[in-house]
Amino acid sequence: MRYLVVGAGAVGGAIGGRLAEAGHEVVLVARGAQYTALRDHGLRLRTPDGDRTHRLLTVDGPAALGELRPDDVLLLAVKTQDTEAALATWGPAPVAGGGTAAERLPLVCAQNGVESARLALRRFRRVYGVCVWLPSTFVEPGVVSAAGTPLTGMLHLGRHPHGTDETAHRIAADLEKSRFEAPVVPDVQRWQYAKLLGNxxxxxxxxxxxxxxxxxxxxxxxxxxxxxxxxxxxxxxxxxxxxxxxxxxxxxxxxxxxxxxxxxxxxxxxxxxxxxxxxxxxxxxxxxxxxxxxxxxxxxxxxxxxxxxxxxxxxxxxxxxxxxxxxxxxxxxxxxxxxxxxxxxxxxxxx
The missing domain is CATH 1.10.1040.10 (N-(1-d-carboxylethyl)-l-norvaline Dehydrogenase; domain 2)
Incomplete structure (x- = not known):
């Protein structure tokens, strides 16, 4: 699977960088100064085990990719207030072989709160929620730090509004090869509401x-x-x-x-x-x-x-x-x- 990280800031950059380190194909999606820095200089991920710079394909929207691939996973990591704009941009993107991203591709909401998955379900057929426990910081354009060790974070994952499937398990397996613990749970909202109380x-x-x-x-x-x-x-x-x-x-x-x-x-x-x-x-x-x-x-x-x-x-x-x-x-x-x-x-x- 190829991961399109929509919102390559603190959380998106940390997840995308760790996935890339584990050998997974990653595309970073950003805008403004962050897009320019990632495109020109790569993603610098600072962690307790050292700094690494990842030169990854960086785009500012789906048009730069042409048709999306049937094995793409959209990992949404923008702030919730920016979710609607991201969904409107990526939902209609064409996928090779026919159909759109909203019709064919899994959308994984790696965000705080519970609203984004609800918004996504209005447009996307396959929506996955994540309870994100990932201490990370946007240091400056192009630079993200993640302070967790030996695991970078914990990402409970499941279908929204409930259930699990093979795709959830495949995504979790990729995350667990990338220094995350990613339990697949049928009641991901129970974990998201717990995180909401902390937030x-x-x-x-x-x-x-x-x-x-x-x-x-x-x-x-x-x-x-x-x-x-x-x-x-x-x-x-x-x-x-x-x-x-x-x-x-x-x-x-x-x-x-x-x-x-x-x-x-x-x-x-x-x-x-x-x-x-x-x-x-x-x-x-x-x-x-x-x-x-x-x-x-x-x-x-x-x-x-x-x-x-x-x-x-x-x-x-x-x-x-x-x-x-x-x-x-x-x-x-x-x-x-x-x-x-x-x-x-x-x-x-x-x-």
Missing amino acids: LGNALEALSGPVDGEEAEALYARVRAEGERVLDAAGIAYASGEEQRRVRGDKITLVPPAGAPRGGGSSWQSLTRGTGTIEADHLNGEIVLLGRLHGVPTPLNELLQRLANTFARERRPAGSMPVAELVRRADEAERTAREDAGERAARADAG
Whole structure:
């Protein structure tokens, strides 16, 4: 199989680079400065076992490839907010022998959150979800670091919305030859929703810095508890923290490569790069959506979603809101939500 990595940034670059090292055919898809750097200088992958530069075919869209091959796998690694544009671009691409990519090729969503696979299923017949646990960083155009060792990451994989098949097992086998653990599971969404709960802290980190102090950790615990209440009300299953720790064990230790420290997760990196967008609508916003659908207040996730979008839109520096200020706003948001709920209950009693 040939892997077309659509979105060769931190996650896509790490997966594509490791696949290439293991002898698999890889095409990188990028845009802007990243496309230019990858095309002209190759992908420099920095890992604990050393730096390597991979000279791989790099394109900015399907037209550069002509007809796609029947053995191509589309590995979608763009941020969720860029998913729709990527699907619209690649779905109609012709495949040798007839048909389009949307009709014939597997699409693997290696992204945070749960929305991308739903979007993809509207266009693509064969969609695979991945729970991505892959600590990686976009260092600069053309340079990606991945800090995990001896495994680079863990990628639970399965059909969306559920099930497994031969293609999933073939992709997993290729990933496992490329320094990943890739369990094929029939309930991949259970793992993705568990990861979503962890990703609710991405906006907190982006706004106020690492979630490692007492105030920040306590706030994250409140945000996560709100998310768990929503998933429970919606009847959505998710892997427990204990199950995740047991499965990961000590298979992945973080050893940031020299000169390439990991400053923060994906949302932090979006603010640092000044992209103007952030994935909060599909992380905290997913909890907000489900809360509204199932009647569960979500003031904390609403607050983080709103502030993260403001920071991205106004290109404010990552980590520039003091955590004490964020806690104050969180307390106020919860208090307002309680007062609003009390007023609604009083009106209902009066009616």
